Amino acid sequence: MKADVAAGRRSALDVLRAGLADPEGVEGRLRVTDLLISVPAIGVTKLERILDELHISRSKRIGGLGVHQRERLSEFLGTRESINRSRRRSRLVVLAGPTAVGKGTVASYIRDHHPDVLLSVSATTRPPRPGEIEGINYFFVDDSGFDRLVADDELLEYATVHNSYRYGTPRGPIEQALASGNSVLLEIDLQGARQVRERMPEATLVFLAPPSWDELVRRLVGRGTEGAEERARRLETAKLELASQDEFDFRVVNGDVAEAAQEVVELIKTRGRSPRRANPAAASNAATTTRGV
Ligand SMILES: Nc1ncnc2c1ncn2[C@@H]1O[C@H](COP(=O)(O)OP(=O)(O)OP(=O)(O)O)[C@@H](O)[C@H]1O
Numbered sequence: 001m002k003a004d005v006a007a008g009r010r011s012a013l014d015v016l017r018a019g020l021a022d023p024e025g026v027e028g029r030l031r032v033t034d035l036l037i038s039v040p041a042i043g044v045t046k047l048e049r050i051l052d053e054l055h056i057s058r059s060k061r062i063g064g065l066g067v068h069q070r071e072r073l074s075e076f077l078g079t080r081e082s083i084n085r086s087r088r089r090s091r092l093v094v095l096a097g098p099t100a101v102g103k104g105t106v107a108s109y110i111r112d113h114h115p116d117v118l119l120s121v122s123a124t125t126r127p128p129r130p131g132e133i134e135g136i137n138y139f140f141v142d143d144s145g146f147d148r149l150v151a152d153d154e155l156l157e158y159a160t161v162h163n164s165y166r167y168g169t170p171r172g173p174i175e176q177a178l179a180s181g182n183s184v185l186l187e188i189d190l191q192g193a194r195q196v197r198e199r200m201p202e203a204t205l206v207f208l209a210p211p212s213w214d215e216l217v218r219r220l221v222g223r224g225t226e227g228a229e230e231r232a233r234r235l236e237t238a239k240l241e242l243a244s245q246d247e248f249d250f251r252v253v254n255g256d257v258a259e260a261a262q263e264v265v266e267l268i269k270t271r272g273r274s275p276r277r278a279n280p281a282a283a284s285n286a287a288t289t290t291r292g293v
């Protein structure tokens, strides 16, 4: 029975209800500690705190709970289950990868074709490029505006990218979207991806890889938005980013924008998490998802 709860085959609330209905039955004789510890993400430390908050002693069995203890435990498990349900439905996916690989292009394609996925809009101290729109591409702020966002803890993560400008992910819209069961896509750099992993370990990290180094350089030069010095700086960072692929859950090669976007959307919409390591197999010209092994 405990194994059923741990594996998600039966909810802890169902077991509690069965135990209360039949105090002498199998569920009724189950200790509350055993019930709680079988709930995913409740470990020994949390267990102590929860028992204290519910005013239930360690030795209590479900069938022996008093009226108020029953109410408190039912409410606790009910709330926990509804939070878990909404977390299971929603996903946070981080798309990272070297400069000019096409992160922004793939992310915009997803925004335009999959309006159900929230594409996070970052704050940055970088000045707008021609055609970039405030609130769509970025929230453009000056240094003191960015300092304020940091001081007010309004950013989920932030970093100085390519040793030049600061970029950060506003926390509020993401928390709102996840709480209401929607999926969120962050298009950020490697430092930011690492911070998100630290703060939200349930996030899925996707590495967008170029078909080849030469193609990456072609895309950067072809975009024409950076001078030679800035391009050189970005390519230096790119080498470090390419070397970090193993930290990601999945690797998608951006050969064709629509195909790469489709691969990312499938990762957003499907459930299972991968083991941590992405396979840095040779890149191909097509979008290719490589699962962690
Ligand atoms: N699959 C693709 N095939 C050919 N060109 C592409 C592809 N994807 C993106 N590009 C082009 O590559 C250039 C860089 O793309 P984009 O600006 O989206 O990269 P990025 O990863 O967001 O870069 P950065 O990290 O520097 O902001 C753009 O000119 C874009 O049109």
Ligand SMILES: Nc1nc2c(ncn2[C@@H]2O[C@H](COP(=O)(O)O)[C@@H](O)[C@H]2O)c(=O)[nH]1
Binding pocket: 097, 098, 099, 103, 122, 123, 126, 157, 158, 159, 161, 167, 168, 169, 187, 188, 189, 190, 191, 192, 193
């Ligand atoms: N850590 C973060 N990195 C971000 C964020 N938004 C964008 N980025 C990354 O910055 C570089 C440069 O972007 P560009 O628009 O100036 O070319 C790129 O790698 C983006 O992914 C963010 O919120 N946090």
